[in-house]
Amino acid sequence: MEKAVRAYAEVLRLVRRLPKDSRGYYAKYARENFVNYREVDPSDSTTLHDLFQRTYTHSLWVLHKYSIDGSAADKLKGICCA
Numbered sequence: 001m002e003k004a005v006r007a008y009a010e011v012l013r014l015v016r017r018l019p020k021d022s023r024g025y026y027a028k029y030a031r032e033n034f035v036n037y038r039e040v041d042p043s044d045s046t047t048l049h050d051l052f053q054r055t056y057t058h059s060l061w062v063l064h065k066y067s068i069d070g071s072a073a074d075k076l077k078g079i080c081c082a
Contacts, residue, residue: 001042003079007055008034010076014059017068026062052080 011030015023033055040047059073 003052004034004038007052007076007079010079011055011059014063014073014076017072018062018066022066056080 008030012027015026015030018026037051040051042048056073056077059076060070063070063072
C-alpha cells in the first residue's frame with residue numbers, strides 16, 4: 001500500500017509539470033485509476049507489478065505528449081519498476 005501511495009504522489013507531482021489547462025484532467029484520471037485498483041490483493045505480486053509498470057508507462061506517454069523530458073519520471077521509475 002505504501003508503494004501505491006508513493007507512486008500516486010509522484011504521478012501528481014508530474015501532473016504539475018503539464019500545461020495548466022490539462023492538469024485537472026490528468027489529476028482526476030490518475031485518482032480514478034488508483035481508486036479503481038485499491039482492492040487488488042497485496043499478495044498478488046504479478047498484478048501489482050503490472051499495475052505499477054502501467055503507471056510508469058502511461059506517465060511517460062503523457063509527458064512525451066506534452067514534450068516534457070522523460071527523465072522527469074525517473075523517481076516514478078524508481079518507485080514502480082524497482
